Every structure is written in structure tokens, then in C-alpha cells.
Amino acid sequence: MNIKKVGVVGCGLMGHGIVQVATQGGCTVIALETEQAYLDKGISRIEKSIAKLASKDVKKGKLTEDQAKDWATEVRGRITGSINREDLADCDLVVEAIVEDLDAKKELFGALGKLCKAETIFASNTSSFPVAEMAVASGRPERFVGLHFFNPVQLMRLVEVVRTDATDEDVYAAARAFSEACGKTPVSCKDTPGFVVNRLLVPYMVQAINMLDRGDASAADIDAAMQLGCGHPMGPLTLTDYVGLDTTLSILEGWCERYPNEPAFGIPDSLRSKVAEGKLGRKTGQGYYTWEGDKKS
């Protein structure tokens, strides 16, 4: 099963990165959005990122200026933007990276199940929802996997490949091969809450927030401790701002609803109140830190 043509639904924070790594891996990609303005924003981020990677390769002496220019043109040339779901009909793989809303995802997969060719594999980039529920909604659970990429997709080297009890062995193998073509290392995960990374990472971020809220240490000291003491590239509070407080809260809310007796899934009050105030982290300029673009204070 060779994946050559890929559809990516959603061209936001995660989706634009998935479009990019899939095209860098040699696939042709249809990037689907609901509105032209969202599509334009996503494509423009991809163009900037491709230009950045190309110029880095020139600096490192891996490519000449001309080769870098050709590479960037070739990669960009494999992307077609669309706001029409029907354009995904003959894709070999469709990866969903829309808002974390289970009903919206189920509606999407229900529609795609009807319009895509019988061989199309479906994948969700969900961070926390049960993959099996979306698989059933698609009407082809045996051709469904989770493909969980990490932010920033262009730089993070992991993909969690999630299989349900219904996933065909061939489909799972094709999804792993696709992840590798995107330049990533796949790990195999069962359909459990948060898979491997978020099941460990989100409760850790919650503990850091609780520590800050109790006044045990400052945000800067908590982050410095984990960076310098454990070699993490970002401390947990910077990471919460980076992931987005809204995303973190929505992951926790979903888990609390499904697993009310799991103590690791508690929601800190400060997380709820900041989200209610629109302080969503780096993207809004306020979270556990104040941000100006990529710089925090």
C-alpha cells in the first residue's frame, strides 16, 4: 500500500506542519480548509518554513543556493489548497487536524467515508480523543489509525501511530511507512487516553501549574529547574504556553469526563480562569508568561 496522494484537513498549527512534512517526504498534498483566509494563512506559514529550512541547508553547505531554490519550489509545487471536501475523494490517505471537538471530527469522517475511494486510509491527529469512536463514524474502522504529530511538526521527530482493535495490519504498516517518509520516527500506541506522550506530559504540566499556584516556586524557577536539571528543551510552564492553555484544558476536560476517578487528570483553577479570560498562551500574548511573538517575559 503506497501512499502518494495525501489530504490534510485543517491548515492550522498542526495541519500546516503535516502538509509540509508530507510534501517534503515526496507526497502530493491537498490542504483543505473551511475558508480561503485560513488556507492562505496556513500556506503562507508553510512557505516561510520551507524558505527557512532551505536557507539553513545553504548555510550548512548541504545545498547550493540554486539547489535550495529548486528544492523549495518543488516542495511548494506539490501542495494544492482547497476549500472543497470533494477534492479529497481520490487521496490514498486523509489526515484530520481540525479543532479538538469529537462531534466535529465524527461528522467529518462520516462525510469522508462516503466520498473517498474505498482504499483511502483515514487518520486523526487527535491528541486525546478515542480513535475508535472516529473510526466507527467513518464507516471503515479497519482503514483507520491515529497519526499524532507534535508541535512544531517541522522539527519534532516523533509520530505516535495509534491502532485500534479494528485497524488492518496493512493499514497500520502503511501509516508507519508514511510517518517515516515524513522524516519522523513512528512509535506504536494503543488507543488509550493521551497515548504515550500526552498521558505523561499533560499530568506533568498540571503538576507544574499546581506548584506555581501553591507558591512553591516561581514560573521561571520551575522551568529553569526542568531545563537545567533534566535537560528538557523547554520548562513545563513555557511548554503549556507553547501548546496553548485552551488545548491543554480541552484535553483535560475530555479525560475528566471519561475517567472521573483518575487523580492525574485534575484541572488547576488557574488554567480554567486564564482560558476564560482569553489568556491562551503564546498565541494570545498571555498565559503563564507574557509573550511578544516568540519571546516571553
Ligand code: 3HC
Ligand atoms: N519551520 C522551520 N524552522 C523552524 C520552525 C518551523 N516551523 N520553528 C522553529 N524553527 C527553527 C528556528 O527558526 C530556529 O532556527 P535557527 O537555529 O536558524 O535560529 C531553530 O528552528 C530552533 O528554534 P529556536 O531557536 O526557536 O529554539 P529551540 O532551539 O529552543 O528549538 C523547539 C525550539 C524545537 C520548539 C524546542 O524548544 C523544543 O523542542 N521544545 C519542546 C517542544 C515540545 O515539547 N513539543 C511537544 C509539545 S506536545 C504536543 O505537541 C502534543 C499535543 O498533542 C499537545
